[in-house]
Amino acid sequence: MKQRALSLSKTLLLSHNSKGLPAIRCISTKEAIDRRHHLFDLEKKRQLENIGRIEKIEVNYKGVPNDCTLIMNKDISTPYDCARHLGEWHTESSALALLDGTVYWDMHRPLTENCTLELQRFNIAEPQQVNKAFWRTCSLVLGACATVAFKDSVPVHLHSFPGPDIRSGSFIYDIDLPTLPDWKPTPQELHTLSAEYVQLCRKQLPIERLDVSQELALEMFVDNQHKAKQIPSIAKATGKVSLYKVDKFVDISKGPLISNTAQIGRVAVTSVHALTGSPDSEVKKLYRFQGVALPTGVILNHFAFSILTERAKKLNSARSPINPFADQSNPAHESIAARA
Template sequence: MAAANHKDEAYLATVIPKRIQLFETIKAQQNLHRLSLLSDPIKITLPDGKVKEGKRWATSPLDVAKEISKSLAANSLISEVNGVLWDMTRPLEGDCELKLFTFENDEGRDTFWHSSAHILGQALEVEYGCKLCIGPCTTRGEGFYYDAFYGDLGLNEDHFKKIEAAATKAAGERQPFERIEVTREQALELFADNSFKANKTITVYRCGPLVDLCRGPHIPNTSVVKAFACLKASSAYWRGNKDRESLQRVYGISYPDKKRLEVISPNMYNMQLWETSGHAANYKENMFVFEIEKQEFGLKPMNCPGHCLMFQHRVRSYRELPLRLADFGVLHRNEASGALTGLTRVRRFQQGFHMSVTILWREYYARALDIIVDSDKFSSNVLQDDAHIFCRESQIKEEVRGVLEFVKYCYDIFGFTFDLKLSTRPEKYLGELATWEKAEAALTEALNEFGKPWQMNEGDGAFYGPKIDISVSDALNRKFQCATLQLDFQLPARFELYYSAEDEAKREAPVMIHRAVLGSVERMFAILLEHYKGKWPFWLSPRQAIVCPVSEKSQQYALQVRDQIHNAGYYVDADTSDRKIQKKVREAQLAQYNYILVVGEEEANTGQVSVRVRNANDHSVMGIDGLLAHFKAETDAFH
């Protein structure tokens, strides 16, 4: 059996439409049959004992949820009818006991991820014309996967961007999950082109172009999936038999809320946690410590111990590694007052690209985040700044090199150069000497393969492991410490972290990589202020343009121009004050607007603007379309 290694237009034009047509024909026949049945009254008993009335073959669990409340209807993903899981949109067939489940319930989560697997399958089939096999939620209880046959195409992370885009498109189309019952003969006809689907399943579901054999049940429609990410691709055998076809498995994760793709840990922990991690003995003087009900607590100065607890909370498999966790939590460190310096060293700070950190940061950094997230080179699930990567020893070099490449990519966006230093074992350290030597050797090898010059910084490593320190240089060649990459064999040992190896009877300890790109939002913001001297480049500026009408006569046109530029996605203001035009232009220059757009009666009549560039006296006249094209070119030019 062959499969195309690119989008198979013939497959999309023939097989999928034919399958949809057969599905719709069977569905129409079954709907006609149901119309012939009497819609007898039925009683629907809820968990609290209340009884709702409905009609047989007409009332669905979703109808019942809507009758109770709009929020319940919006959040209910699946129901249980007389002990059997049931689609929310599937009509009830008689008197029943009804339960409703949301994402907070195991039944709701499993159904959500099972449905997300169908969305993933749709993306894979549409993009690559592959032969889909099976797509369940994972047995470990988080996420899902889909096996498929691709012929000679080898999937990897480079394909994830396209897969995620197709999945997001499917979610945006609000495709309903529709169910029909089929005979074995009908199933064989539906999937005549795919021998992997020849089984005894007697129900078929459709969402958009995907028609798939499936027992179900499913969520009401694809729009419930608000966040979707591919995690990794691996090889598998059909039915687990190494003598059968070689398949490829794509793992994914999804959530009904984008925020759930972050992890967020508590701001304070009992000091027992910091004793386990070693921070109580080695870092306590830098922590804010207090007592609650005769127990000692500490505000977290870093996220790593919390992430260890997340790794530890259930059995992990080698297939999950590398596991990357990113945290947007606020950190507190009890810095000496003499060490505090503006925004570069503070007692409360935040690590991460989170868009709600502060209004000030969001205004200035929103565009940089958008550019990085939209990059084809890096998947969005590894973009958050403060992260911990749990991996196998054999994966260290690849993960470290990937972090270094990501640091280079981010710093290139801002025009930074950077230096690398390998900081080795300090006098006060945890663990065995042999472990330290192994960790330092792994970082040395990764640095050499990265190909950029680096220096040795003897004795300046963290107490739990060696690290690579990265200092950036701004436009005046001033150096600032920002990014860091720390290898840690100690915390996994102290928290007794393990994962099951290929041999399920064997357990191995993961290696933990601490990774930060910005260092902190506050410090990076301060560095950018110094680097650009307050004159933000157009692509990053929160004050990209301002429209200044010459007089009240051209004010309406000025507002029209402002709206056009705003609708095109740029930051733009309008000065509608009664000041003289010379004063407006001068104020706009002092406020560092990149472009000052002057409009008078002549511009209003011709549909143009007079364009002045920041810190330049000359000006030019442009049409709105030409101006927007210029803005786009300038935004795109930096990368």
């Protein structure tokens, strides 16, 4: 990859003065990532310590090899913990949990009450929600890779990714690169991004979820002006913001996401398109990073995957926060406030 697109980027840490205006100082992307990761772990530890007396719940598992009842710990045990009681195959293949036949639940999210549990895999009869969780996860991981792909001198500000739409043919992440107004990635740069993506997936990282207060979310993303502005709208309904952590990378998503990066199989970052805003838009330009992936275990020959790759190179017309020409008619596309 070219000199400009290697190593880490710089980001900005914002603190508010008495007039409410941001005072800006530069920190490296690694420092920003480490800071969010540290705050995430501290909050997770605090929430666990606040549980107090451990209560038991009944989890009625339905599925192979046999239905059974598991006695688990309220607010501590997760569907993944339940899967561990059933066997290694269940932990590796289960991407999502279905509670009481209606609620889709992250595999690493603690269970809060008695429930019926079904484990969802990619080959189930009705995989729509699992596929959406997979696509949503691919977007979040794309943001993680793009964050660390650029050199020190290139600020990288993640903006957002629209809701998953499998029919579009690509997962996406819209990113602000303020010092690269006319960047057109070379094939080698795209290949390097893909390699970064594959490397992250091969680490077989669990994808953790944590619901935090609006105040803590703002503190965690004080270095990112785009996400800081989105957080109040995200928290408006419940006062909470759902965070996900992959390795040390923390991002915002309403979820649910799949269980582990090892469940992302063949993948390619296919293209980057410039999105230009209207003259009165606060953000003049975003870059839409696009990619395509298959779940682990789904096998396609090189020719078939190349067809998917070519399709994923075309500009995805999902709703854009700054592009008035994006497709606004598709109800599958979620608003920025709703998040990905």
